Amino acid sequence: MTTRLDLMMRDPTLVRNFCMLAHVDHGKTTLSDILIATNGYISQGLAGKLRFMDSREDEQIRQITMKVSSIVLQYEQEGKRYLLNLLDSPGHIDFSSEVSTAVRLCDGGIVLVDAIDGVGIQTQVVLQQAFREKVKMCLVINKVDLLFTTLKLSPQEAYETLASIIAGVNVVMSSLVNAEQIEKAGLGTDGDEDNEEEVDTDDWFMPHKGNVVFGSAIHGWGFSIExxxxxxxxxxxxxxxxxxxxxxxxxxxxxxxxxxxxxxxxxxxxxxxxxxxxxxxxxxxxxxxxxxxxxxxxxxxxxxxxxxxxxxxxxxxxxxxxxxxxxxxxxxxxPLARAVMTLVTSHIKPPNVQQKARLPALFPELCDKKQQGSEFHRRLRADMERGDADSEFLVAYVGKMYEVDSTGIFMEGEKKEEQLLAFTRVFCGTLR
Structure with a gap:
């Protein structure tokens, strides 16, 4: 029987794959709780307190995210129901490999920055990782409430603080763009049209374009300029x-x-x-x-x-x-959940669009001009660019392997034992 979820998965225009990226303690897991509560997995009262995505005992004890975890959410906007695949990633520098896995599996990322601490060291690291993977990024400035309750800033001073944070993030993005252009020039590829990309520099994140949300995850509110x-x-x-x-x-x-x-x-x-x-x-x-x-x-x-x-x-x-x-x-x-989910559906592109932009980073061999004469490469590239589920090829990236109890996975009567579960992103074809 085909469920509504199956139908949504078959329509890539209604799918968004995104992850939470930030410095440690900037509010990723709290924001994830807010989004999860809208789908009824947890109550609104527990959102921000339960740390639902921190499913490991040591994560709950240490109050930090240590492993990538995922969940499927739904969100309705302007008569369309979207399927949102959310990945929560660690913010501590010791778990950077987990962040690399998250950005490889996703098409977009929500970058959180603490309004008090500003751009942290790990903020720069996750921006670099996301930039290299060519994922579409949006910015959420969290803990804006503390500008009023802790720092006792006036509205004008709060605005200046927020503007300074956005400028700081854009400086990081500008440096990444410049470094990439220098690297391409050094490799003699700056004339390659397939490798050139139009990118913003100083104005990477611009509130008036709607790709920035201001808010407070702990108090559950947020807004965009719109x-x-x-x-x-x-x-x-x-x-x-x-x-x-x-x-x-x-x-x-x-x-x-x-x-x-x-x-x-x-x-x-x-x-x-x-x-x-x-x-x-x-x-x-x-x-x-x-x-x-x-x-x-x-x-x-x-x-x-x-x-x-x-x-x-x-x-x-x-x-x-x-x-x-x-x-x-x-x-x-x-409502913060509405602001962030609208941000995701409006500014993070669906997989059938974003995969084309990401292909040089995901599969550079396919974008090599020397290989373009091959019929095999042409068909494979075309299928990957549009994320064709009916492709004759199957291309999948296994990001992680988990050892799980097989109870509930196998049919009745089958042998139950410890199994490895693969955390996988399918780029084209159907995994059966």
């Missing part, structure tokens, strides 16, 4: 796309009585705030202020009413713990 642009475009009666471009960087809103609001590049008056600060950072900072810094139940309830947040449990609002209240309110207002 989320706020949709809300404010309606109120300001302006074009959502134009507002999306203006919500990041030094752009200001000029309000003149009797005229429509106008976006300008210079402060219209002393003390004017950039639009990202005014429309994104200030509302979040105000919510933390009335819940954390200067608790004010009346102001809090007024903000909740204005935001029309009707799906908050009354018991959560009655809690004496600010953590419980802020998580209930902000996760209802700006």
């Amino acid at each position: 989320d706020f642009a949709r809300v404010w475009a309606e109120k300001l009666k302006c074009n959502p796309k134009a507002l999306t471009r203006a919500l990041w960087g030094e752009h200001y809103l000029e309000m003149v009585k009797g005229k429509d609001p106008r976006i300008v590049k210079k402060p219209p008056k002393p003390g004017a705030l950039p639009m990202f600060v005014k429309f994104c950072m200030e509302p979040i900072a105000q919510m933390y202020d009335v819940i954390y810094t200067n608790p004010d139940e009346a102001k809090r309830d007024s903000m909740i009413e204005k935001l029309k947040l009707a799906n908050i449990r009354k018991n959560d609002l009655r809690s004496r713990e600010p953590e419980v209240i802020v998580r209930a309110v902000l996760s209802a207002w700006l």
